[in-house]
Amino acid sequence: xxxxxxxxxxxxxxxxxxxxxGSATLAFFLALSGGAREKILNRLYPVNQVEFxxxxxxxFGLGIEVxxxxxxxxxxxxRGLPGVAGVYPKQRTKFPARLWGGRDxxxxxxxxxxxxxxxxxxxxxxxxxxxxxxxxxxEEGRTVYWSAFRDREGERRIACELSNAAAQTGDDAxxxxxxxxxxxxxxxxxxxxxxxxxxxLSARGFCEAxxxxxxxxxxxxxxxxxxxxxxxxxxLSGLEVMLGVQFAVLFGESYFAPDExxxxxxxxxxxxxxxxxxxxxxxxxxPLPYVERANLALRGREEASEYTSVxxxxxxxxxxxxxxxxxxxxxxxxxxRSEEGRKAAxxxxxxxxxxxxxxxVILGISAINITHTFLMLVTERRAEIAVWRAVGxxxxxxxxxxxxxxxxxxxxxxxxxxxxxxxLSRAANAAASGVLAHVPGSPSDLFxxxxxxxxxGVACAVLFAVVGAWVPASRAARTDPAxxxxxx
Amino acid sequence: MSGTPMVRxxxxxxxxxxxxxxxxxLDDVSVTVARGEFVAIVGRSGSGKTTLLNAIGGLDRDxxxxxxxxxxxxxxxxxxxxxxxRNRGIGFVFQAFHLLPQLTVLExxxxxxxxxxxxxxxxxxxxxxxxxxxVGLSDxxxxxxxxxxxxxxxxxxIARAILNRPALLxxxxxxxxxxxxxxxxxxxxxLELAAKDGTTLMIATHEGRVAEAAGRRVVLAAGKVVEG
Numbered sequence: 001x002x003x004x005x006x007x008x009x010x011x012x013x014x015x016x017x018x019x020x021x022g023s024a025t026l027a028f029f030l031a032l033s034g035g036a037r038e039k040i041l042n043r044l045y046p047v048n049q050v051e052f053x054x055x056x057x058x059x060f061g062l063g064i065e066v067x068x069x070x071x072x073x074x075x076x077x078x079r080g081l082p083g084v085a086g087v088y089p090k091q092r093t094k095f096p097a098r099l100w101g102g103r104d105x106x107x108x109x110x111x112x113x114x115x116x117x118x119x120x121x122x123x124x125x126x127x128x129x130x131x132x133x134x135x136x137x138x139e140e141g142r143t144v145y146w147s148a149f150r151d152r153e154g155e156r157r158i159a160c161e162l163s164n165a166a167a168q169t170g171d172d173a174x175x176x177x178x179x180x181x182x183x184x185x186x187x188x189x190x191x192x193x194x195x196x197x198x199x200x201l202s203a204r205g206f207c208e209a210x211x212x213x214x215x216x217x218x219x220x221x222x223x224x225x226x227x228x229x230x231x232x233x234x235x236l237s238g239l240e241v242m243l244g245v246q247f248a249v250l251f252g253e254s255y256f257a258p259d260e261x262x263x264x265x266x267x268x269x270x271x272x273x274x275x276x277x278x279x280x281x282x283x284x285x286x287p288l289p290y291v292e293r294a295n296l297a298l299r300g301r302e303e304a305s306e307y308t309s310v311x312x313x314x315x316x317x318x319x320x321x322x323x324x325x326x327x328x329x330x331x332x333x334x335x336x337r338s339e340e341g342r343k344a345a346x347x348x349x350x351x352x353x354x355x356x357x358x359x360x361v362i363l364g365i366s367a368i369n370i371t372h373t374f375l376m377l378v379t380e381r382r383a384e385i386a387v388w389r390a391v392g393x394x395x396x397x398x399x400x401x402x403x404x405x406x407x408x409x410x411x412x413x414x415x416x417x418x419x420x421x422x423x424l425s426r427a428a429n430a431a432a433s434g435v436l437a438h439v440p441g442s443p444s445d446l447f448x449x450x451x452x453x454x455x456x457g458v459a460c461a462v463l464f465a466v467v468g469a470w471v472p473a474s475r476a477a478r479t480d481p482a483x484x485x486x487x488x
Numbered sequence: 489m490s491g492t493p494m495v496r497x498x499x500x501x502x503x504x505x506x507x508x509x510x511x512x513x514l515d516d517v518s519v520t521v522a523r524g525e526f527v528a529i530v531g532r533s534g535s536g537k538t539t540l541l542n543a544i545g546g547l548d549r550d551x552x553x554x555x556x557x558x559x560x561x562x563x564x565x566x567x568x569x570x571x572x573x574r575n576r577g578i579g580f581v582f583q584a585f586h587l588l589p590q591l592t593v594l595e596x597x598x599x600x601x602x603x604x605x606x607x608x609x610x611x612x613x614x615x616x617x618x619x620x621x622x623v624g625l626s627d628x629x630x631x632x633x634x635x636x637x638x639x640x641x642x643x644x645x646i647a648r649a650i651l652n653r654p655a656l657l658x659x660x661x662x663x664x665x666x667x668x669x670x671x672x673x674x675x676x677x678x679l680e681l682a683a684k685d686g687t688t689l690m691i692a693t694h695e696g697r698v699a700e701a702a703g704r705r706v707v708l709a710a711g712k713v714v715e716g
Binding site: 395 | 538539542545547548567568571572574575576580582584586588599600603604648660
């Protein structure tokens with residue numbers, strides 16, 4: 001067979017071009033689709049997680065009891081749905097707040113209205129760890145941030161006092177640590193904590209660790225592309241520079257809305273410990289208990305027990321549609337973010353199918369080409385086939401010998417196609433790197449050449465080569481040895 | 489099985505599709521060939537010699553009548569069984585040699601082993617070397633057949649035919665493309681095969697010298713046996 005392939009190499013090269021192009025196209029787009037799904041879409045919109053919020057449009061007259069609140073009862077109902085692996089409520093602060101800080105990183109002190117979202121730390125733990133490892137490397141020998149994203153107010157409470165109430169809004173690192181009032185030894189609050197006064201009028205409070213906060217990579221992108229450009233500020237090179245940045249949040253005061261009563265205003269110190277696509281895009285995301293406690297303190301029990309949205313994690317991706325339907329009965333609808341995710345996934349699926357179909361058409365054309373080439377080869381080699389038959393080849397042997405050559409052609413075409421696709425993907429990455437360099441958290445490689453992609457590239461090339469050679473193989477098997485060998 | 493003839497042909501009729509020939513290519517042919525016999529099938533061009541050999545070798549199955557080789561009816565054999573018989577029990581030698589130019593001489597001789605379902609390939613090289621030695625071409629094993637003379641090519645074809653030591657050798661005008669001396673050498677090889685191995689030989693020829701070497705002549709004319 002090897003000799004025959006070598007002997008007919010010019011025919012095979014010609015016939016194999018279509019296979020190379022087809023399998024390269026297929027592998028390129030499948031790898032790109034896989035990359036888009038795994039490195040972008042799944043990070044933004046995990047396929048086994050959907051976010052629901054209270055349906056804003058009420059359906060009257062259908063006899064469906066639409067809850068007016070997303071509370072613990074609704075969460076319990078969601079937990080009881082088949083296919084649900086986890087239910088993670090989110091709550092947003094329901095009072096005005098403003099923040100300031102970031103001088104070390106930004107070069108000036110940013111002053112912003114503050115919006116805080118509370119999420120269950122369990123939901124983002126693995127993601128935070130992976131993201132931090134991606135930008136800072138292995139955890140040994142460096143500060144670890146992600147593990148701080150948890151509720152730390154339950155830790156041992158140490159009473160403290162500030163030199164005066166105004167100290168809590170200043171930026172003197174020593175002053176805000178205050179002095180421990182428990183015991184006779186008057187020391188500052190422990191390293192890494194500050195003295196959190198009970199309100200802005202008071203100098204007394206408890207030593208607390210800063211509120212662990214997450215930011216969205218999107219926020220950095222907006223800052224770099226809009227704010228920094230417009231205001232002539234320093235651009236941030238990467239997400240890692242934000243880790244550890246501290247800022248202050250004043251609950252109850254706003255740049256836009258009426259302030260809370262002064263005795264209800266509280267200053268909290270916060271520290272960025274990670275970044276996540278699940279974080280609020282224009283705001284700060286903190287562990288849920290912080291938001292619940294703040295809402296309880298400023299808005300009361302009723303408001304503190306109602307959630308803004310809920311993320312439902314499913315056991316399997318296939319469970320999502322049924323859960324979406326069931327959640328609708330509970331008066332929940334997909335959040336705009338999840339709706340976007342579904343639409344993006346559908347668009348990606350359609351594009352993948354379209355490009356796969358294009359590849360299949362190319363492979364189909366190459367199969368026709370292979371049919372013609374092999375018919376020609378079989379005709380040229382009638383005498384050889386007749387000799388095979390004379391020395392003991394069965395009809396099946398003849399058919400398999402021809403199909404075996406097609407198989408070799410398919411393997412070679414598929415492997416070459418994969419190599420071409422890989423080369424094109426490197427070129428595409430290089431071309432995209434200039435654009436994506438400004439997008440924080442964007443993948444350096446847009447493609448995923450997984451085993452299924454490689455297998456699909458080679459298998460399709462082999463399949464179409466064999467299909468193309470099927471008719472010639474049958475014709476070869478029908479070669480009449482008596483006639484051919486008698487002709488001389 | 490030793491009592492049964494090697495070849496038994498009775499009332500064999502072969503017709504080509506309408507228009508190809510005005511008469512049957514073989515018309516009620518009956519021939520019996522004993523084991524170890526050397527039979528020459530003689531007749532003019534178009535008399536049916538090649539058709540008869542092709543039918544006996546199972547290369548042409550579209551015939552009516554009784555056709556048995558080594559006691560087995562070819563009509564009852566499936567493709568696999570027939571192919572196995574051609575591989576192990578029957579050797580073919582053609583006028584045009586039909587060697588594969590992309591293979592070396594040795595590889596051409598080894599070709600039947602490629603289709604031998606007994607796993608004979610590992611021993612094929614040695615057997616092919618022996619077969620080449622028997623036809624005096626050991627020194628040509630590594631060369632392509634395109635570099636051989638006509639006589640040498642025919643000897644390679646004989647070596648290929650005897651690789652699996654078949655009981656029956658069917659030769660179609662084996663000396664047709666050879667000069668007189670080379671032809672004599674080829675006939676000598678056949679005679680030696682018949683003498684040493686007891687191989688049954690059926691040689692289709694229109695050359696008198698070949699027919700004279702055979703123990704029996706079967707004469708065909710217009711598809712009928714007219715003698716033998």
